[in-house]
Amino acid sequence: MITYVNGRPREVGAAERSKNLLAWLREDCDLTGTKNGCGIGACGACTVLVDGRPVRSCRRTVADAEGKRVLTIEGLAREDGGLHPLQQAFIDAGAVQCGFCTPGMVLTAHAFLLQHRNPSREQIRKAISGNLCRCTGYQQIIDAIEAAAPHYR
Amino acid sequence: MSEKHSAWRNDAAAKVTGRARYTDDLKFHGLLHAVPVYTDHVHARIRAIDTAAAQRSPGVVRVITASDVPGSVTFGQILRDYHMLADDKVRFNGDVAAVLVAETRERAIAAIPLVKIEAEELPPLLDPDEAMKPGAPLVHEGHGSNVVNHHVVRRGDAAAALARCDHVIEQEFRTQFIEHAYLEPETAVAVPRQDGVTEIYASMQHPFSTRRFVAALLGVPLADVEVRTVPMGGGFGGKDDTVSVVAARAALAARLTGRPVKMTYDREWSVRESYKRHPYRIKYRLGFSREGRMEACEVRVVADAGAYCSVTPWVTWRSTVQCCGPYDVPHVHCDVYGVYTNNVVTGAMRGFGSPQMNFAIEQLVEMAAEKCGISATAFRRKNMLRQGSVTITGQTLDTHTVSLEQALDSTLGQVDFHDKYKKCSLGRSESDELYGIGYAISYRGMSLGAEGMDFNAAVINVQFDGSILLEAAVHENGQGAESAMVLLCAEELGVSRERIRYRMPSTANIPDGGTTVASRGTIMGGGAVVNAARALKTKLAELLAPQLSCKPDDVRFKDDHIWGKDDSHTLAFGEAMHQLFLMQEYPYSFGTFKAPKVSWDEHTGQGNAYFTWVYGCQAVELTVNKKTGRVKLLNMAASHEVGRAVNPAMVLGQFYGGMAMGTGYALFEQIQHEKGKIQNTNFDRYRIPRATDLPEMTGLIIENADPLSPSGAKGVGEPTNELMAPAIANAVYNATGRRHFALPIRIEPEDRP
Ligand code: FES
Ligand code: FES
Numbered sequence: 001m002i003t004y005v006n007g008r009p010r011e012v013g014a015a016e017r018s019k020n021l022l023a024w025l026r027e028d029c030d031l032t033g034t035k036n037g038c039g040i041g042a043c044g045a046c047t048v049l050v051d052g053r054p055v056r057s058c059r060r061t062v063a064d065a066e067g068k069r070v071l072t073i074e075g076l077a078r079e080d081g082g083l084h085p086l087q088q089a090f091i092d093a094g095a096v097q098c099g100f101c102t103p104g105m106v107l108t109a110h111a112f113l114l115q116h117r118n119p120s121r122e123q124i125r126k127a128i129s130g131n132l133c134r135c136t137g138y139q140q141i142i143d144a145i146e147a148a149a150p151h152y153r
Numbered sequence: 154m155s156e157k158h159s160a161w162r163n164d165a166a167a168k169v170t171g172r173a174r175y176t177d178d179l180k181f182h183g184l185l186h187a188v189p190v191y192t193d194h195v196h197a198r199i200r201a202i203d204t205a206a207a208q209r210s211p212g213v214v215r216v217i218t219a220s221d222v223p224g225s226v227t228f229g230q231i232l233r234d235y236h237m238l239a240d241d242k243v244r245f246n247g248d249v250a251a252v253l254v255a256e257t258r259e260r261a262i263a264a265i266p267l268v269k270i271e272a273e274e275l276p277p278l279l280d281p282d283e284a285m286k287p288g289a290p291l292v293h294e295g296h297g298s299n300v301v302n303h304h305v306v307r308r309g310d311a312a313a314a315l316a317r318c319d320h321v322i323e324q325e326f327r328t329q330f331i332e333h334a335y336l337e338p339e340t341a342v343a344v345p346r347q348d349g350v351t352e353i354y355a356s357m358q359h360p361f362s363t364r365r366f367v368a369a370l371l372g373v374p375l376a377d378v379e380v381r382t383v384p385m386g387g388g389f390g391g392k393d394d395t396v397s398v399v400a401a402r403a404a405l406a407a408r409l410t411g412r413p414v415k416m417t418y419d420r421e422w423s424v425r426e427s428y429k430r431h432p433y434r435i436k437y438r439l440g441f442s443r444e445g446r447m448e449a450c451e452v453r454v455v456a457d458a459g460a461y462c463s464v465t466p467w468v469t470w471r472s473t474v475q476c477c478g479p480y481d482v483p484h485v486h487c488d489v490y491g492v493y494t495n496n497v498v499t500g501a502m503r504g505f506g507s508p509q510m511n512f513a514i515e516q517l518v519e520m521a522a523e524k525c526g527i528s529a530t531a532f533r534r535k536n537m538l539r540q541g542s543v544t545i546t547g548q549t550l551d552t553h554t555v556s557l558e559q560a561l562d563s564t565l566g567q568v569d570f571h572d573k574y575k576k577c578s579l580g581r582s583e584s585d586e587l588y589g590i591g592y593a594i595s596y597r598g599m600s601l602g603a604e605g606m607d608f609n610a611a612v613i614n615v616q617f618d619g620s621i622l623l624e625a626a627v628h629e630n631g632q633g634a635e636s637a638m639v640l641l642c643a644e645e646l647g648v649s650r651e652r653i654r655y656r657m658p659s660t661a662n663i664p665d666g667g668t669t670v671a672s673r674g675t676i677m678g679g680g681a682v683v684n685a686a687r688a689l690k691t692k693l694a695e696l697l698a699p700q701l702s703c704k705p706d707d708v709r710f711k712d713d714h715i716w717g718k719d720d721s722h723t724l725a726f727g728e729a730m731h732q733l734f735l736m737q738e739y740p741y742s743f744g745t746f747k748a749p750k751v752s753w754d755e756h757t758g759q760g761n762a763y764f765t766w767v768y769g770c771q772a773v774e775l776t777v778n779k780k781t782g783r784v785k786l787l788n789m790a791a792s793h794e795v796g797r798a799v800n801p802a803m804v805l806g807q808f809y810g811g812m813a814m815g816t817g818y819a820l821f822e823q824i825q826h827e828k829g830k831i832q833n834t835n836f837d838r839y840r841i842p843r844a845t846d847l848p849e850m851t852g853l854i855i856e857n858a859d860p861l862s863p864s865g866a867k868g869v870g871e872p873t874n875e876l877m878a879p880a881i882a883n884a885v886y887n888a889t890g891r892r893h894f895a896l897p898i899r900i901e902p903e904d905r906p
Contacts, residue, residue: 033171098631
């Protein structure tokens, strides 16, 4: 089978199909930006986008991504390596502390902003409510997402 | 909306792109994986550990037990009582009897059930009051008692004064075990180096403590262990002892196998084994006059230390010093005990002994105000510490700006408390929603105080092209410590921050600066950086004065240049460094900052406990649903004295994160023990605040540069996390007319008036 990771096709061997998607991304693809905070689908640190939708990779197998497009945090920056406006907004708003929730948070926000180009702060709050952050109290994360919204219009 | 400041961090780009490599992201050739083996027991005497079957399991390389330890199996920051591998007894359900080392993590986990532990059950001690009684069975036989420590404050004659008081309120409070819930669980990698040194990478907040634990277990000198820093996913005080023990076990596995070993905890292991915030049982008798003057206070605290000492004596010491809140109370009699039980270990957590006390005292003063028939704000103003006040431990507050009232006024003004208070329901409302607003204030001793050695070091190593390598003995826990060091260095040297690279320090190239806890990173590390920069400037001024045609005293540093007396003589910074190269002089400096002297008399509980203090006030508006008991937070505001805000956006990040964590403490979080075993070991059942649980927050920074801090800055990490529980409790009272004396606050629907 084939899956597309950050825009590149990737062959998946039979043995890998049943592997946990999070473990596969981190170990086999060396995409360690995706984090493991709970392993049971409760924290959102492992969020990646599959065909544009946020998915908890700790609760999926590689086979679940068959033929689909997987976007991890490493794939969000521009081709030339420049930061995506959402990433820049996280930096400017002071939304990054320990950074462990950040990849999952950024991807969740990215998927949300693609659908909601003019969101209220309340809508943003709801959108990220499945992603736990222990450091920031979410305030500056919401600031960041709000500030990035115009770039999606 | 929050106050906006554009933020800068040296590590933010790596973190938003996924490039930042945390410990578990590191890969090494020949890497083995280690996992812990727990027992089913809470308190038991170990008879035998049979590892033979596990040893034969496919992929298993080695099974390690206490009998393999070349050094000391026990260690600790204060008492050396922590059994890094259980040998004689199981003292709590998180004790580790063996470590399994295998080619893959899966193989290691598969072999866990094959380790057979034979043990004789002992009666578990789960209640600290019971454990304190004479004749109770002992958790540590060698300690002779279950009382870990006893601290006191004796000021005036509290018993006599209480007898004279117009009013005395007696009240008991209880707080719960809570989990730090850093998003990244404990993890460590140990690499046996060919020169005999063991190299450690770990998610820790105190590399030097980690090094001590590792060296103790291996039985080697400190110089034979090098602990390197990597990005880490949150600490909040919780990444000291436990992760140090994890690192020590990984190091032992690496030494015994000769290969690199990674030991990464899953969430369940982390919650089961890692230390928690102490639950307190607090009894107060507060005496005051009809006019609302606080006269006397009797306090007794019993803190559950769990199975090992960790830093219980230090945590409970802060509670002792701050037991009357930020008030002037002439007669105080305070006893605080830390007590061993067979519950999970308790230790450092953001706030460090103050969140429990503030929850109690900040409700007590409001109860007292009500008795006197005056407003809680008027009562506080009558009794609060001011410039030149003397604390309950006899310390005169005159070396810095005492900004307590400033913080109070700032927060109350921000939330329009005076008008909104009039709208509080106090249990009566036409609709289902009861409205309340509440607040709390505190003072907090900065850094370690009389609890420990308090000094720090920094190295500024300017390269001959003018670029700068900086390092300090503080640790980046995620709070932005490195960025603060860079900004202070840039400011002091008059250069742009882009010139400076913060070196990820290792224990092999910077002296031990103690732990990055106690909100001491900026004040202590920053102090060392500023002192190093000043020493460097003195040296440069002397060497360059002739070229700048002035006296060394007239040399100035600004705008990436070094200037003579008037602006006609100047050298670009890089050019100046080249001149030093030609002189064969190093633009290198080492700076230290030693905390000013503090004092403490253990028998009277009197002394200058901390060299400086900070002040804060937090307020919250909420509604309580009469039918469901559900609390909805509407708005939060905080004002905190920080001395000087080095990186304002990051300071505000500490405000918001602290308020959020305080909200969890107030309303949801609680480790549930069932006969000594923790039931809620993951985020599905241990609920930390989500974005939708929190309201918009406002942070107001108060700056009065502290003359005793070389940078003027103080700390902010913990003060922000010690006030939201009492603020919420007071707001809930103002909404429902009922007080809650236990955490977390649970409002039963029948609480409906
Ligand atoms: S690691 Fe997948 S949701 Fe927490
Ligand atoms: S920044 Fe640390 S968990 Fe979100």
